[in-house]
Amino acid sequence: MVEWVKLELDIDGFDETRFERYLHRARSSGIRFTTMAALGDAPQQRRALYDLNKACSADIPGRGPFYTYDEYVAQRIDVATFNPNGVMVGIRGDDWIAMSATSLHPEQQFAFSEMTGVLAPHRRGGLSLAVKLLAIRFVRSEGYRRLVAFHHPHNEAAIAMNRRLGFVDQVG
Ligand SMILES: CC(C)(COP(=O)(O)OP(=O)(O)OC[C@H]1O[C@@H](n2cnc3c(N)ncnc32)[C@H](O)[C@@H]1OP(=O)(O)O)[C@@H](O)C(=O)NCCC(=O)NCCS
Numbered sequence: 056m057v058e059w060v061k062l063e064l065d066i067d068g069f070d071e072t073r074f075e076r077y078l079h080r081a082r083s084s085g086i087r088f089t090t091m092a093a094l095g096d097a098p099q100q101r102r103a104l105y106d107l108n109k110a111c112s113a114d115i116p117g118r119g120p121f122y123t124y125d126e127y128v129a130q131r132i133d134v135a136t137f138n139p140n141g142v143m144v145g146i147r148g149d150d151w152i153a154m155s156a157t158s159l160h161p162e163q164q165f166a167f168s169e170m171t172g173v174l175a176p177h178r179r180g181g182l183s184l185a186v187k188l189l190a191i192r193f194v195r196s197e198g199y200r201r202l203v204a205f206h207h208p209h210n211e212a213a214i215a216m217n218r219r220l221g222f223v224d225q226v227g
Pocket residue numbers: 111112114115116168169170171172173174177178179180181182183184185210211212213215216217219
């Protein structure tokens with residue numbers, strides 16, 4: 056059985072000024088950031104999100120086969136926890152190249168980082184930090200104080216990304 060690495064970020068203690076430069080740099084390079092809500096969350100956008108999520112998920116250790124599009128819509132979008140305001144995307148030209156999707160769990164009082172991904176040719180330039188900064192702002196603006204993420208123990212890049220942002224091992 057996989058021992059998931061369970062990480063958590065204290066939103067109150069998060070100093071976003073440490074990461075703003077990554078957002079500025081990405082914007083200066085021609086990437087625009089928006090949300091699924093602002094884009095309309097229509098079938099065309101859902102397909103683009105699916106394609107991006109699928110391409111990025113191919114590099115998640117232990118992920119196995121990805122959903123078909125219909126499965127993705129049924130299990131990831133047409134669900135109560137899908138919040139189009141909490142799905143950040145980075146777009147260059149017509150290409151969707153980065154995403155960070157967050158769900159909110161009011162009863163348990165935490166936000167959950169569902170998926171952060173950057174297309175392989177655009178990696179190692181700070182783009183995940185830029186798009187995740189927007190996700191963290193969303194969490195903060197919704198009044199949540201905890202952002203949680205679970206990773207396969209072999210997903211070194213994702214674990215390092217989150218630790219870089221200040222995530223620590225969950226206690227208990
Ligand atoms: C994880 C992922 C989103 C990182 O995207 P990225 O844009 O390349 O990451 P960044 O350039 O912003 O790097 C941020 C930090 O993460 C760490 N990091 C990123 N990639 C890494 C790698 N391959 N190995 C080790 N550390 C890595 C570093 O600490 C880095 O900071 P630094 O460059 O200042 O040292 C990307 O590798 C990806 O899409 N992977 C596949 C999908 C996935 O596993 N998503 C997470 C599951 S939800």
